[in-house]
Amino acid sequence: MGTSGASRDGGSSGARLRATDVARAFKGVQALEGLNFELGRHEVVGLIGPNGAGKTTLINVITGFDRPTAGAIELDGVDVTGWPASRRARAGLARTFQQGRVFGELTVQENVELGALGVGAGAHQARARADELLSIMQLADHAKLPASLLAHGEQRKVAVARALASRPRYVLMDEPAAGLFESDISAFAEVIRSVRDGYDAGVLIVDHNMALIMAVSDRIEVLDQGRSLASGTPEEIRRNIDVAAAYLGASGVTAERERG
Amino acid sequence: MSRLAPIRPLLAPVLLIVLVTLVGSLTSTATQQNFITALVSVTIVIGLYVFMGNSGVISFGQVSFVAIGAYAAGELTIPTGPKHYVLPGLWSFIAEHSVGNLPSLAIAAGLGALYALVVGLPLMRLSGLSAGIATFAVLEITYNLLTFWPKIAPQSGQTLSLVPTTTGLTQAAAGAIVAAVVAFAYQRSRRGRLLRASREDQSAALAIGVDIHRERLIAFTLSGAVSGLAGGLLVHQIGSITPSQVYLELTFLTLAMLVVGGTGSLWGATVGAVLVSLLDSYLNQAENGLHLGLFKLTLPSGAADLILGVLLTAMLVLRPRGLTGGREWQLGRPRVSKIRSASAMSYLGRGRARR
Ligand SMILES: Nc1ncnc2c1ncn2[C@@H]1O[C@H](COP(=O)(O)OP(=O)(O)OP(=O)(O)O)[C@@H](O)[C@H]1O
Ligand SMILES: [Mg+2]
Numbered sequence: 062m063g064t065s066g067a068s069r070d071g072g073s074s075g076a077r078l079r080a081t082d083v084a085r086a087f088k089g090v091q092a093l094e095g096l097n098f099e100l101g102r103h104e105v106v107g108l109i110g111p112n113g114a115g116k117t118t119l120i121n122v123i124t125g126f127d128r129p130t131a132g133a134i135e136l137d138g139v140d141v142t143g144w145p146a147s148r149r150a151r152a153g154l155a156r157t158f159q160q161g162r163v164f165g166e167l168t169v170q171e172n173v174e175l176g177a178l179g180v181g182a183g184a185h186q187a188r189a190r191a192d193e194l195l196s197i198m199q200l201a202d203h204a205k206l207p208a209s210l211l212a213h214g215e216q217r218k219v220a221v222a223r224a225l226a227s228r229p230r231y232v233l234m235d236e237p238a239a240g241l242f243e244s245d246i247s248a249f250a251e252v253i254r255s256v257r258d259g260y261d262a263g264v265l266i267v268d269h270n271m272a273l274i275m276a277v278s279d280r281i282e283v284l285d286q287g288r289s290l291a292s293g294t295p296e297e298i299r300r301n302i303d304v305a306a307a308y309l310g311a312s313g314v315t316a317e318r319e320r321g
Numbered sequence: 322m323s324r325l326a327p328i329r330p331l332l333a334p335v336l337l338i339v340l341v342t343l344v345g346s347l348t349s350t351a352t353q354q355n356f357i358t359a360l361v362s363v364t365i366v367i368g369l370y371v372f373m374g375n376s377g378v379i380s381f382g383q384v385s386f387v388a389i390g391a392y393a394a395g396e397l398t399i400p401t402g403p404k405h406y407v408l409p410g411l412w413s414f415i416a417e418h419s420v421g422n423l424p425s426l427a428i429a430a431g432l433g434a435l436y437a438l439v440v441g442l443p444l445m446r447l448s449g450l451s452a453g454i455a456t457f458a459v460l461e462i463t464y465n466l467l468t469f470w471p472k473i474a475p476q477s478g479q480t481l482s483l484v485p486t487t488t489g490l491t492q493a494a495a496g497a498i499v500a501a502v503v504a505f506a507y508q509r510s511r512r513g514r515l516l517r518a519s520r521e522d523q524s525a526a527l528a529i530g531v532d533i534h535r536e537r538l539i540a541f542t543l544s545g546a547v548s549g550l551a552g553g554l555l556v557h558q559i560g561s562i563t564p565s566q567v568y569l570e571l572t573f574l575t576l577a578m579l580v581v582g583g584t585g586s587l588w589g590a591t592v593g594a595v596l597v598s599l600l601d602s603y604l605n606q607a608e609n610g611l612h613l614g615l616f617k618l619t620l621p622s623g624a625a626d627l628i629l630g631v632l633l634t635a636m637l638v639l640r641p642r643g644l645t646g647g648r649e650w651q652l653g654r655p656r657v658s659k660i661r662s663a664s665a666m667s668y669l670g671r672g673r674a675r676r
Contacts, residue, residue: 126524150530162525164518175518178511179529220525227529 076137077101078123078154078231078263083132085118085287092118093129094287100231100263105253107278107295108267115287116267117159120233124156125149137230151180153230157220157237159267165209169200172208172219176226187226194222197252214240218249225256231263232256238270246273253277275299331505333650334591335498338363341595342494353490354558355602360493361554362598363591365571366578367500368548370590372540373579375513377520378448381572382440382456385463386545388567389436390429390552392467392474395484395562398425403483410471422487426496426553433549434542441541445534460572467564474564481562488558496554500547504587507543516540574601577633583643588650593643597629604628 078100085093092115100106108116121127123134125146133142141149150156155176164172170191177187195201198218203211208219221237238249250273256262268274274281274295281298283291291301338360345356369383396408397420404416420428440459447455468478475481488496507513516536519526526533556562574597582593603611604625611618636643 124528126527145532146527147530147532150528156528158524158528162522162528164521164525166521167518171514175514176529178514179518179526179531181530184511223529 077135078137079135080119080123081133081135083119083122083129083134085115085122085127086130091287093122096132096284096287096289098123098282098289100265102230102263103257103261105257105264105266105277105279107274107281108265108284109269109271109274109281110284110290113286114284116284117235118287119284120156120235120265120267124154124233126156150227153227154233155224155227155229155231156233157217157224157235159235159239161213161216161220163208163211163216163219163223166207168205169208169211169219170195170204173200173222173226176223177228180227182226190226190228191222194225197255198222199248212240214238214242214245217241221252225260228260229262231265233265233267235267236269237266238268238273246270247276249273250277327509328505330587330649331501333588334501334505337591337595338494338497338501342490345490355599355606357488357490357493357558358602359595359598360490360497361488361551361558362575362578363497363594364493364500364551364554365548365575366582366590366594367497367504367587368544368546368551369575369579370544370584370587371504371507371547372537372544374584374586374590375508375516375520375540376537378537379453380456380541381453381576382444382459382463383544383548384567384572384575385440385460386433386437386548387552387555387571388463388467388564390433390549391556391562391567392481392552393432393549394425394429394553395481395556396474397428398422398485398487398557399483407483408475408481410476412472415473422485422492422557425557426550429553430546430550433552434546437545437548438538438542441538441545445537445541460568464564464568467567478564481556482560484556484560484562486557486560488554493554493558496550500550501587501591503543503547504590507540508587512536512539574629577629579643580633581636581643583645583647585642585647586645586649589643589645589647592645596644597632600632601625601629 080096080098083093083096083098084091096115096119098119108119110116118127122129125141125144125148129142133140135141136149136152136154139152141152144152164175167175173191173194174187177190178184182190195204198221200215200218200222203215208216211219217237217240221234224232224234238246241249253264253266254277256264266274266277278295281293281295282289283298291298293301341356341359345353348356365384365387368386369380372378372380372383396404396411396415397418399407399419401417401419404411404419408416444452444455444459467474508517515526515531516539518529519531519533519536523533552567555567559566575594578593578597579590580593581597582591583589604620607618607620608622608625609619640646
């Protein structure tokens with residue numbers, strides 16, 4: 062694991078999502094500080110860190126939902142720092158939200174179709190992509206239900222399917238597995254891998270479920286107080302003592318115990 | 322039935338329009354005006370709905386486009402001879418050209434769209450309260466232009482008269498059906514769906530690539546076209562127009578129609594327009610004495626507006642999504658309440674099985 066694409070990066074090709082030296086300050090809080098981040102196509106990067114570390118802020122800054130106070134965002138060699146969020150989305154940068162944010166009154170199927178329609182797909186194409194994703198995500202049974210009626214975990218799956226329906230080059234997921242049943246996690250991990258391998262997309266996944274992050278990530282970035290604390294393969298991260306101190310703490314120990 | 326499924330939500334509004342037309346055709350010429358007014362109201366309210374219903378942004382300026390359409394269609398159909406006489410200050414281009422009924426309606430729609438596009442460019446960046454106030458300012462500007470600019474309208478708000486009365490039941494019904502078809506086609510289209518998504522959740526819409534400003538502008542322009550057409554129908558119904566007829570009262574009345582019916586659906590717009598328009602017509606008649614079979618009902622002056630105000634307020638408090646709940650009429654579909662309980666059951670079952 063971890064060798065499928067992450068190690069192929071020569072750094073020379075422009076096909077990367079890159080945040081250079083980004084900072085974001087809120088009144089009194091430095092949410093991000095001089096942060097560098099890269100995501101390649103065909104790569105899954107796990108982003109972890111304690112509450113308030115700046116994970117969501119980083120996703121917001123990259124996708125255009127928030128402006129960095131300093132730094133630049135580059136999408137496959139194009140500087141998109143000044144672009145509005147919707148334009149970045151149409152350029153192949155998809156995201157999900159920590160709060161889910163499905164279109165509650167629309168059906169599950171309509172939600173997923175919209176992901177395709179938003180980037181210019183026609184109605185037929187949108188329908189086909191939705192059918193495919195609904196079956197991959199095991200949501201087909203709920204296709205005709207208003208999305209608001211689904212349980213929280215299921216709503217997040219809808220949001221992920223909606224993001225994927227745009228056939229993104231990069232997809233940034235903010236706690237997509239929160240609220241999923243433990244038994245659904247491995248199926249979800251499989252989805253993430255197939256997004257990388259089948260859709261040839263780069264995936265950034267933020268989650269507090271360490272088992273999931275360890276299982277799917279080619280590389281893990283650890284964020285603390287807006288700075289990068291560590292970066293490496295899941296194995297390296299697990300061994301990293303600083304990280305254990307900063308983040309894993311008690312829960313990290315439990316995760317270790319469960320595995321070992 | 323299943324082949325009709327995609328257009329099913331269009332059937333109900335069209336059938337209601339046809340029903341109003343049929344009932345109207347059975348009544349006396351005087352009463353028939355109430356039904357023509359109801360059909361013209363349907364067109365105005367559908368114009369309002371195309372923007373407000375799909376975008377979720379409030380607009381008090383929509384009647385401006387009705388006004389533009391009414392003046393354009395009116396001035397262009399007055400024969401050139403009398404036109405010089407009643408409108409001495411008019412721009413020579415308008416003064417020297419006259420067109421028939423149908424071209425005047427097309428021009429009314431076109432100018433309504435153009436005007437909406439021009440004012441929409443800066444305005445569509447706003448939402449919430451500022452959108453409400455700014456669109457209200459547009460209504461104010463239009464009213465003053467039509468009142469005080471003799472190159473485009475009669476001097477100092479005098480009546481524009483001598484307009485051919487070509488809007489009978491048939492033309493009013495045809496106009497309303499055209500409006501319904503246009504609104505339906507738009508809300509089913511890719512762009513319409515994207516705008517409706519942004520109404521539910523702006524951030525999520527941005528995340529899927531929706532340029533909200535642009536989609537709103539498109540809806541605003543389309544609603545300007547439908548409203549302009551409605552203005553053309555209106556002026557050809559009355560045979561004359563004054564700026565105050567397409568100003569505050571009509572704005573309030575048509576907003577009440579949309580809210581009572583339900584802002585979120587074409588069905589709501591149609592139902593609200595028909596019901597409130599007929600109610601308004603009969604209440605106004607009752608202020609002058611309305612014969613109801615054996616006895617005569619006479620309401621005090623002002624009662625009509627008062628009753629409509631109370632109705633609107635009650636609606637907002639008791640049923641804020643309108644009579645239709647903002648949903649399209651869908652025969653043969655399971656009711657949402659049933660889906661709701663069915664899915665709750667399935668989740669209960671699921672939870673038990675998993676743990
Ligand atoms: N809009 C905002 N206004 C003010 N402060 C903010 C805002 N958004 C984030 N912050 C602050 O920035 C810091 C980083 O927040 P962020 O949401 O990025 O953390 P996170 O890593 O996603 O945390 P969590 O795991 O709880 O989701 C926090 O201290 C937070 O309080
Ligand atoms: Mg967060």
